[in-house]
Amino acid sequence: MEGRVSRRGALSRAWVSSLVVGGMLAFAPAASAGDQATAPKDYAQTALNIIPSGQPGGIPPPPGADTQAHMYDGLTPLFDNVTNSDLTQYFKSEKFGISTAGPGTTEAVPRPGVTIVRDSYDVPHVTATTHAGGVWAAGWIAAEDRGALLQQARYDARVAAIDAPGLDAVDLIASLKSFQPSQQTEDALAKQAGVLRRAGPEGKKVLKDIDTFVKGINDYLEAHGSTAAPFTRNDIFAFNALKDQFVGEGGGDEARRSQFLGGLQQRLGVRKGYSVFSDLRQNINKGSPRTVDGHFRYEHDPKKPGAPGSAVLDPGSFTPTPAVSASATHGVSQPAERPQASNEL
Known part of the structure; x- marks a missing residue:
């Protein structure tokens, strides 16, 4: 609309x-x-x-x-x-x-x-x-x-x-x-x-x-x-x-990525591992072409690793657990996977 x-x-x-x-x-x-x-x-x-x-x-x-x-x-x-x-x-x-x-x-x-x-x-x-x-x-x-x-x-x-x-x-x-x-x-x-x-x-x-x-x-x-x-x-x-x-859909891969960051930091050190992780994310790339002058405060990472609320998981330490057990959903039909499209609703 x-x-x-x-x-x-x-x-x-x-x-x-x-x-x-x-x-x-x-x-x-x-x-x-x-x-x-x-x-x-x-x-x-x-x-x-x-x-x-x-x-x-x-x-x-x-x-x-x-x-x-x-x-x-x-x-x-x-x-x-x-x-x-x-x-x-x-x-x-x-x-x-x-x-x-x-x-x-x-x-x-x-x-x-x-x-x-x-x-x-x-x-x-x-x-x-x-x-x-x-x-x-x-x-x-x-x-x-x-x-x-x-x-x-x-x-x-x-x-x-x-x-x-x-x-x-x-x-x-x-x-x-x-x-x-x-x-x-x-x-x-x-x-x-x-x-x-x-x-x-x-x-x-x-x-x-x-x-x-x-x-x-x-x-x-x-x-x-x-x-x-x-x-x-x-x-x-x-x-x-x-x-x-x-x-708000998206995400869900945070634990795996946190373990990847943890692996980089174990191999390269805390600061260098964090720097490599940030480069791979490319959420703020100063070399990207722009159509509008100026800067906007979107997706800014903590300036340094170890900020409050940003715990890093050790590699291989996380095992996902379903929100609902298989026995609880036995016999209950699951919704079909929704086709991906913009403006679906």
Whole structure:
């Protein structure tokens, strides 16, 4: 899902909205100004994007849902001969406002101060007079454009929240299986509201935004006669846990690599072994080409070995143990391996 956000009004809490909407993984679309006359100044000389899966997320997909997929596929035969003109042909504008993707179609919404305009790609452009209006619109659009996925994911996402051994929430969603949460699970999720309250004023603002976002979802469901159970804070807490499980994938090889570092240090000495290990990682290579001037503090290693929290394992000292014993999972079918793809959800 895609778009950009603008509001006529307070902007100081934009980061709070990003916490709430970002917690929806790919479910909650961002938005942009639909009124060119009131849209904020866009400083981008060129802003382009393409979402091959398209904006519509209903089942069955409406006509034209594959428009962006065909555009993106036009790049494939060009391989390494893509020109500037190809970019504007096979990517669409992401500048504020409808731009060349008009004319827009204004959507009827029940909240004053919120305008949603759909461009020719069905991308929602939102203009809201208040911060709360923008957050509400994100919830409304999430229910409209990703309603089927929201319903499939809302309970399965709780598996990520409780970190159930041997289960993967993303696999459950992708395989269309359903997890039935217990009251104990719901009680554990509800504790997150207390965590936010204890975080002070900013935490309470996040909680308020969650409630506003949920209201946007539920208002859409009510307006369209849905019989689904209303969404709650717990659904958003679970979606955030799902995002963490999905985006946080990777790793799992730390113990083996730590043993490799330990072997280097035994053979070459602590400092030289650490230096060789860092060179092999190549996470910060001063000789790499750059497209942006300046430096960013990403993936910085401790300046010297032996920093707190960076224990090194002796080579051959670690034996992995399954989280769930074989006897405990006997007769239980395991989720099929998920195919690797970007923007899977």
